[in-house]
Amino acid sequence: MPTFQPVRGMRDLIGEEAQAFTCIIRKARETAERYGYREVITPVVEPLELLSAKSGDEIRQRMFIFKDLGERQVALRPEFTASIARLATTAFKNEPKPLRLFSVGTVYRYDEPQRGRYREFWQSNYELMGSAKPEADAEIILLTNHLMASLGLHGYAFKIGHIGVLRGILSQENVDEKTQNAILQRMDKKEYEAALKLVESEKCREMLKGLLEIKGNSWQDTVEQIKDYLADYEKARQAAENLGEVLELVTQSVNLTVTVEPAFARGLEYYTGTIFEVYIPELDIALGGGGRYDRLIEIFGGDSTPAVGCAHGIDRIAIALQMQETSFDAKKGKRVMVVYITEALKPIALKIAEQLRTSGITVEFEVMGRKTSKALEDADRRKVAFAVIVGERELKDGAVVLKDLVSRQQSTVPISELLEKVKG
Ligand code: HAM
Numbered sequence: 001m002p003t004f005q006p007v008r009g010m011r012d013l014i015g016e017e018a019q020a021f022t023c024i025i026r027k028a029r030e031t032a033e034r035y036g037y038r039e040v041i042t043p044v045v046e047p048l049e050l051l052s053a054k055s056g057d058e059i060r061q062r063m064f065i066f067k068d069l070g071e072r073q074v075a076l077r078p079e080f081t082a083s084i085a086r087l088a089t090t091a092f093k094n095e096p097k098p099l100r101l102f103s104v105g106t107v108y109r110y111d112e113p114q115r116g117r118y119r120e121f122w123q124s125n126y127e128l129m130g131s132a133k134p135e136a137d138a139e140i141i142l143l144t145n146h147l148m149a150s151l152g153l154h155g156y157a158f159k160i161g162h163i164g165v166l167r168g169i170l171s172q173e174n175v176d177e178k179t180q181n182a183i184l185q186r187m188d189k190k191e192y193e194a195a196l197k198l199v200e201s202e203k204c205r206e207m208l209k210g211l212l213e214i215k216g217n218s219w220q221d222t223v224e225q226i227k228d229y230l231a232d233y234e235k236a237r238q239a240a241e242n243l244g245e246v247l248e249l250v251t252q253s254v255n256l257t258v259t260v261e262p263a264f265a266r267g268l269e270y271y272t273g274t275i276f277e278v279y280i281p282e283l284d285i286a287l288g289g290g291g292r293y294d295r296l297i298e299i300f301g302g303d304s305t306p307a308v309g310c311a312h313g314i315d316r317i318a319i320a321l322q323m324q325e326t327s328f329d330a331k332k333g334k335r336v337m338v339v340y341i342t343e344a345l346k347p348i349a350l351k352i353a354e355q356l357r358t359s360g361i362t363v364e365f366e367v368m369g370r371k372t373s374k375a376l377e378d379a380d381r382r383k384v385a386f387a388v389i390v391g392e393r394e395l396k397d398g399a400v401v402l403k404d405l406v407s408r409q410q411s412t413v414p415i416s417e418l419l420e421k422v423k424g
Contacts, residue, residue, distance in 0.1 A: 027147060028312065035139065037126055040087060056270075084127045089302030099130055100126070102126050103123075107121060126140065129307040134245040153321065157280075159259050164242070165230070173207070211263045274291055291309075334386065340391075349365070353365045398415055
């Protein structure tokens with residue numbers, strides 16, 4: 001009989017890795033609470049049409065698409081944003097703005113599997129809907145910074161740009177939207193030559209080349225240089241101006257390492273404003289990314305609603321934590337194993353286990369029917385802190401034996417004092 005393995009690009013998370021994920025998800029959820037984001041849970045399977053609108057070729061070509069038994073064209077979600085935008089046009093249609101929503105779960109992309117790149121991966125996702133103001137963009141960046149810092153990551157840096165810079169130039173040079181999208185896809189992958197080949201006008205090509213070369217001494221300097229460079233391109237210049245406003249707000253609130261990329265582009269087509277990614281020096285893949293998308297909700301049939309959001313790759317954050325050897329507080333409480341000497345004592349032993357659990361203690365109950373010595377050996381192997389041994393003799397006095405498996409000392413403890421003793 002062959003043994004089964006997970007599907008290529010998908011993983012079992014076990015042991016410490018599972019613990020790391022749980023911890024990251026907990027921090028992501030705490031961050032959502034801290035910033036006032038309400039959690040929503042949406043389906044993993046969505047209509048193909050919803051997921052493919054404005055996601056961009058890059059993602060469209062990598063979706064898990066299938067027909068369900070009712071002949072519906074569906075797909076596994078490659079991200080959360082489309083589902084949340086759908087909610088904004090349905091359940092939350094009449095909700096007062098701003099609307100802040102958080103989601104966490106698995107998403108699916110048929111990427112080429114490698115370290116940090118999987119076909120099933122986890123994202124924590126935050127969307128802020130209803131504000132076109134720079135403080136909304138700033139909030140999403142600050143929230144990402146908060147999450148990274150609260151996880152104990154260090155040395156991370158933000159790469160920031162504004163999609164309006166490239167789109168502004170291309171639109172003014174009469175490049176149609178489809179070609180713009182194709183150019184931006186290549187720019188996102190740093191395939192600049194291939195991108196420039198798609199530009200017909202020599203003037204436009206030269207403009208883009210010049211933009212790529214801008215490099216300032218600070219983010220302020222870079223933004224100023226971009227603004228000067230775009231003097232004849234009003235829309236693009238306004239985009240750079242907006243980027244400056246967002247960064248001003250962010251950097252006045254926290255200390256952040258920021259690099260402005262003049263020709264920054266992202267694969268997702270729905271972005272209309274600021275775009276960013278966050279990296280640590282040890283890894284050349286982004287730990288998270290996001291940006292402003294002011295037209296998606298309207299495309300889905302909702303009212304015109306400006307929005308900005310981001311998603312963090314939990315699989316990659318777990319790798320980053322490991323690389324930086326960050327030991328996050330798994331807050332492992334002391335574990336207790338409850339064993340009984342004779343069959344007749346099983347019910348009372350189980351009752352004691354339940355009482356401890358209700359009081360917040362992690363308890364493993366002996367379910368293998370082993371001899372006490374064997375059960376204790378196993379408890380030792382699993383690094384359990386205490387064994388509670390329920391025996392006839394002690395029970396007569398309303399007591400049990402509490403054995404400290406680290407110091408190997410044991411004593412008889414009245415059941416009424418057990419909790420106190422275990423908590424130490
Ligand atoms: P994204 O940049 O496509 O944005 O993905 C966000 C993060 O997901 C990436 O920065 C990365 O950490 C992680 N990620 C992407 N692909 C993979 C993969 N194959 N394996 C492991 N991790 C991966 C979005 O998804 C947007 N929906 C973000 C957003 C929300 N924009 C506005 N609102």
